[in-house]
Amino acid sequence: MTRTAEKINDLVREDSSMTDALKAIREAADRNGGEVEWADVRGELTSGQWGRLIEKGVLVDGDEGFAITDREAYDQALDGDGDVDSYDTDVDIDAEESSWSQWDKLAGVGSLLLMFGYWIESVRNTVGEALNAALGPLDAALPFYAVILSVALLTGLYSTLLQANLMNPEIMGKYQERMKAMQQKQKDARERKQEAEERGASEAEIERLDDELEKVREEQMEAMAENLGMFKEQLRPMVWIMLFTIPLFLWMYWKIQSVGIDSTVVMPLVGETGWNSGLLGPMPAWIVWYFLCSMGFTQLLRKALNIDMTPSGA
Numbered sequence: 001m002t003r004t005a006e007k008i009n010d011l012v013r014e015d016s017s018m019t020d021a022l023k024a025i026r027e028a029a030d031r032n033g034g035e036v037e038w039a040d041v042r043g044e045l046t047s048g049q050w051g052r053l054i055e056k057g058v059l060v061d062g063d064e065g066f067a068i069t070d071r072e073a074y075d076q077a078l079d080g081d082g083d084v085d086s087y088d089t090d091v092d093i094d095a096e097e098s099s100w101s102q103w104d105k106l107a108g109v110g111s112l113l114l115m116f117g118y119w120i121e122s123v124r125n126t127v128g129e130a131l132n133a134a135l136g137p138l139d140a141a142l143p144f145y146a147v148i149l150s151v152a153l154l155t156g157l158y159s160t161l162l163q164a165n166l167m168n169p170e171i172m173g174k175y176q177e178r179m180k181a182m183q184q185k186q187k188d189a190r191e192r193k194q195e196a197e198e199r200g201a202s203e204a205e206i207e208r209l210d211d212e213l214e215k216v217r218e219e220q221m222e223a224m225a226e227n228l229g230m231f232k233e234q235l236r237p238m239v240w241i242m243l244f245t246i247p248l249f250l251w252m253y254w255k256i257q258s259v260g261i262d263s264t265v266v267m268p269l270v271g272e273t274g275w276n277s278g279l280l281g282p283m284p285a286w287i288v289w290y291f292l293c294s295m296g297f298t299q300l301l302r303k304a305l306n307i308d309m310t311p312s313g314a
Contacts, residue, residue: 003070003073004057004058004069004070004073004074004077005070005073005074005076005077007056007057007058008022008058008073008074008077008078009077010056010188010192011052011053011056011058013188013192014052014192014196014209015049015052017049018049018052019078020044020045021041021044021045021046021049021050021053022053022074022078023078024041024044024045025041025044025045025053025059025068026068026074026075026078028040028041028044029067029068032065034062034067034068034071035062035063035064035065035066035067036059036065036066036067037064037065037066038050040065054066057069058074100232100236104236104239104240107239107240107243108239110243111239111242111243111246114127114242114243114246114247114250115242115246117246117250117253118250118253123250124250124253124254124257124258125254125258127247127250127251127254128250128251128253128254128255128258129254131247131248131250131251132251132254132255135147135151135251138150139255143263144255144261144263144265144275144286145263145265145289148252148286148289148290148293149293151248151252151290152290152293152294152297153293153297154248155241155244155245155248155294156294156297156298156301157297157301158241158244159237159241159245159298160298160301160302160305160307161305162237162240162241163237163241163307164305164307165237166236166237166240167233167234167236167237168233171230171233172230172233172234175230175233176230178223179223179224182216182219182220182223183220185216185219186213186216186217186220189209189212189213189216190213192209192212193206193209193210193213196209252286252290256275256276256284256286257276261275261276263275265285265289267279267285267288267289270285273285
């Protein structure tokens with residue numbers, strides 16, 4: 001968008017009646033060989049509008065009157081090709097696309113119930129003993145640090161695949177696009193009000209700009225309420241990841257707390273430490289080791305599988 005088109009957009013947003021004034025000036029310029037004088041349009045627009053067009057540089061001195069600075073950009077902005085209202089806040093978002101299925105809701109409930117295993121020993125023991133039937137041979141064949149590394153690889157793999165298949169980057173991009181447009185709209189409304197106050201605009205114009213700013217704030221609040229769909233879209237793969245990860249965590253917790261692990265591990269910057277010893281505050285060494293492995297594997301798997309979860313524009 002050219003600078004002239006931007007100026008015209010600003011003028012139209014400040015005063016919606018400016019559109020008719022701009023059309024009248026274009027018609028007069030066409031009749032008079034490309035130039036226009038105040039006498040030609042005084043019945044179609046106010047002296048204030050005429051002055052704003054000259055002040056903004058939309059009209060410049062010609063041979064006998066005033067000429068339009070950039071006629072092509074002027075026509076594009078006025079006819080709609082230049083996007084007079086450049087804020088695309090009405091982004092097409094289908095709320096049904098972000099809705100959870102019955103299975104998603106069951107996964108969420110199951111994840112919450114499994115979380116009680118961290119505090120209820122009977123639940124932890126039940127889950128730990130059940131998973132030990134599958135993970136016991138792995139634990140017997142490998143040292144415990146390699147067991148945690150294997151679990152981190154497994155969780156990183158299914159977490160990446162679940163996010164890729166259950167979260168739609170395009171929908172996320174639409175929500176972000178709308179919020180950015182609303183923020184820019186509010187910013188420009190503030191700047192127009194400040195500019196009007198600096199040039200000593202009338203009380204009526206200041207009041208109109210106040211109303212416009214308040215309207216933008218209300219639209220932004222409505223958009224934020226509707227953005228619950230973005231939160232649901234982000235949370236949907238998380239409940240499935242938690243449903244599969246919490247039991248693995250409970251098994252490792254059960255293995256260390258109930259069964260006991262005699263071995264120790266040498267951690268960077270820390271040295272030799274027990275698996276259940278606090279490493280980062282109250283966080284034990286085995287959880288820190290798991291997170292380090294999991295984050296590393298997740299990034300490698302995303303690169304290897306060429307999975308990009310960055311929100312894409314609509």
